Amino acid sequence: MTALKSVFAGLQNRLVNTFKLRSLRTKFILSFVALSTIPMVILATFSYGVYHDILQQNIQSYTSEVIDRVDRNLEIYLSDLERILELRNDYYNLQFIKLSLAGDVEGNRKFTFRLWENLNNIRNYKTELRDVSITTIGGVTIGCYGVTHTDLSQNKLFQTLANRTSKENSIAIWGPHPDWLGGPVFSVGKAIHGDYDNFLGMMSIDVDVELLDRICGNIRLGKTGYIMLVDEDNRIIYHPNPELIGKMIGALLGESSLTDWQQDFTTKMGPGNQLIRVKTFAPANWKIIGLSNRFELATEMQKITRLALTIIVSTILVLTLMAVYFAHLLTNPLKELQQSMRQASEDLNTNAVIHTMDEIGELSETFNQMLARIRQLMNQSVQEQEKMRRTEMRALQEQIKPHFIYNTLDLIIGLLETNKNEDVINTVEALGAFFRTSLSHGQELITIREEVEHVRNYLYIQKIRHGDKYNYLIEVEEQLLNKKTIKLILQPIVENAIYHGVRELETAGGLITIKGFFMEDANTVCFQVIDNGVGMDPAKMEDINRCLRESGTEQRYFGISNVNERIRLAFGPEYGVELSATPGGGVTVTIKLPVVK
Amino acid sequence: MFGLLLVEDEEAIRKKLMNNVAWADYGFEPVLGAANGLEALALIEKYPVKIMVTDVQMPKMNGIELIKEIKRRGYQMKIIVISGFAEFEYAQESIKLNVSDYLLKPFASKRLLEVALRFKEELEKEEAERSEMNDLRDQLKKTKPL
Known part of the structure; x- marks a missing residue:
């Protein structure tokens, strides 16, 4: 069961996957055709079944009706004969039997002649009557052809009537058998009783079996169906084909079917696909059998099937064409779009x-x-990259200002001339480190450690150049040092703090403090360059801040706006530089950067 | 008295200019230092400055402005410009202003001494010639018949 399930699941998966792989057009066509075809096929199948059942029912009820009619006709005919047989208690009859039994041939002559005449007259009422006769228990029979001696043991009808235990007035029937002329007849008879209800003999009528042909012969069930009669011994007593009369029914329809034919009406599928209905004709215990050919039903159904198939196939064809057309209508713009996308x-x-x-x-x-x-x-x-390169280049150019270099070199010469070798070593080292960081192999991002060292070197050199006018303090949080920043952002700010701040002071005591720390949200790095210099006119500060907010490199404030611009280009407009006044005098520059690992 | 004025905004370089040469030994007296043009002008007014050495880039009043102001006021002196700049317009400006010489940073102190001595010699020679001429003129006046 599980294996079957997994096989089914596998099949389903494959089907779904195969479907998925198809183009949209194929999917659409398949879905459209499936959606329209499946209900149609289901409808057709159901109506086929229903139609088939109705057709079969119609055939069956028609057959039943026909059988009923045959049954009724036989009954009517039989009741006619019964009425004739009521003549058995006629005075002459009784006299003839009594005299015959008594052996009074002479006395009986008169009755014999009269009876013979009567019987002939009766026979002439109906064409199919072959003989009307009276048979005594003495074996004497008087019929339309004269008086004969009969072997009573061979007369089945007589045996039936004689063997009845009580006085019974119902008729008895002897199925088809040859009469004394050899023609096939069936006999209908009634017992004749004496004054003490003693059995004296019988009156019987031989009817030509042609009568059965007349009742059943012209009945057709469909094109090839027919009615046949079978007697109580299952012998065929009537069949459209005379050759089969007298044969056992088993030979025709198969032995096995015989036992089941006890009910009044049953339906059997006989050999050769025949639809069979059976009714028992009670007075004679005969069976009226209606046979209709199932092939005719099949032929009828085939017609319907052909028609239905034609309709279904042509509908599917039309629907498929429609689906193809609609799919074309739908997917063509998609294909064009796909083409455009590929081009793009x-x-x-x-x-x-x-x-x-x-x-x-x-x-x-x-x-x-x-x-x-x-x-x-x-x-x-592209523009931003270009701008970035440009501003970076400008920042670099600013670093290698000739004034700074020549003055520093000049200072070194001065130190050498006065044998201050220690100062020379430190200055040359600081100068080398300063330019190494400035260039930093063309990398834009460096660690904050490198950036802080850079500005420390710068300040060292400047301090030597400018003497004791000012001092500096660097306080950067340890955790910050391994984070990254774009390079050369502190030095230009510090340069401003020196040249526009502390160096302008009339007296010594200037201080530049560089702070580096995380903002409260820990997502922003903040640097502050705080000087206690001469400060700045509030209007100018406002103007610089406005320039920084509006972005773009402002020529008037080149150093600071270049730093601001590079930060914004690298990290976005929420970062950058802002100026504020240091409490007690001076300027504080705040730089905000993202945390870059 | 041969006054020398050294104008340089950077303290360390100014000290180098003043202290790395034993100016007094070469007859420069007094040797003055100024951090900008304004300071320099104040000193020129007070002292007889014969040679002025000046930086170009300085706060408050730069070297070029200083030289212009000296010319305007009619002070006579040799002017030596020292600068990191070698740009054409500065050189042009200097020539126009009749600057005596131009020294590019960095330079050894002895270079400045050489230039200063050369100008000192020139000035002294001019002075000597002028006094000789004056002597001759005096003699001529004296010997001139009344």
Whole structure:
């Protein structure tokens, strides 16, 4: 069971996967055809079944009706004969029997003649009557052809009537048998009783079996169906084919079927696919059998099937064509869009052509918008990169200001001339480190440690140049040092703090403090360059801050705006530089950066 | 009295200019230092400055402005410009202002001494010639018949 389930699941998966792999067009066609075909096939199958049942029922009820009619006709005929047989108690009859039994041949002559005449008259009432006769228990029979001696043991009818225990007035029937002329007849008789209800003999009528042909012969069930009669011994007593009369029914329909024919009406599928209905004709215990050919039903059904199949196939054909057409209508714009997309992957300057106003049209439009946005972003990116390079280059140029270099070198000469070798070593070392960081192999991002060292070297050199006018303090949190920053952001700010702050002081005692710490949210790195210098006019400070907010490198405040611009280009407009006044005098520059690992 | 004025904003370099040469031994007296043009002008007014050495880039009043102001006021002196700049416009400006010499940073102190001595000699020679001329003129006046 589990294995079967897994096999089924596997099959389903494969089916679904195969379906998934198909193109949209194929999926659409398959779905459309499946959706329209499946209900149609189900409907056709059901109606076929229903139609088949109705047709079969119709055939059966028709057959039943026909059988009933045959039954009724036989009954009517029999009741006619019964009425004739009531003549058995006629005076002459009784006299003839009594005299005959008494052996009074002479006395009986008169009755014999009269009776003979009567019997002939009766026979002439109906054409199919072959003989009307009276038989005594003495074996004497008087019929239309004269008086004969009969072997009573051979007369089945007589035996039946004689063997009845009580006085019974119902008729007895002897199935088809040859009469004394050899013709096939069946006999109907009634017992004749004496004054003490003693059995004296019988009156019987031989009927030509042709009568059965007359009742049943012209009945057709369908094209090839027919009615046949079978006697109580299962011998065929009537069949449209005379050759079969007298044969056992088993030979025709199969032995096995015989035992089941006890009910009044049963339906059997005989050999050769025959639809069989049976009714017992009670007075004679005969069976009226209606046979209709199932092939006729099948032929009828075949016609229906052919028609239904033609309709289904042509409908599927039409639906498939329609599905193909609709799929074409739907998928063509998609294919065009696909084409455009493929082109766009090679050349961003193409656009999808919009033909329809439906979802696909909207998709194309959205795609075009996306392309435009990509182009715009790419241009922007290129421009930003260019700008970044430019500002970086400018920052670098600022670093290698000739004034700074020549003055420092001049200072070194001065130190050498006065044999201050220790100071020379330190200065040259600081100068080397300063330029190493400035260049830093062309890398834009360096660690905060490197950046702080850079500004420390710068301050060392400047301090030597400018003497005791000012001092400096660097307080950067330890955890910050391994994070990254774009390079050369502190030095230009510190340079400003020196030249526009502490160096302008009339007296010594200037202090530049550099602080580095995490902001409260721990997602932002903050640097502060705080000087206690001469400070700045509030209007100018406001002007600088406005320039920084509006972004772009402002020539008037080149150093600080270059730092601000590079930070914004690298990390976004939420970062950058801002100026504020140091409480007690001076300027505080705050730099905000993201935490970059 | 041969006054020398050294104008340089950076303290360390100014000290180098003043202290790394034994100016007094070469007859420079007094040797003055100024941190900017304004300070320099104040000193020129007080002392007889014969040679001025000046940086170009300085706060408050830069070297070029200082030289212009000296010319305007009509002070006579040799002017030596020292600068890290070698740009053309500075050189041009200097020539226009009749600057005596131009020294590019960095330089050894003895270079400045050489230049200063050369100018001192020139000035002294001019002075000597002028006094000789004056002597001759005096003699001529004296010998001139009344």
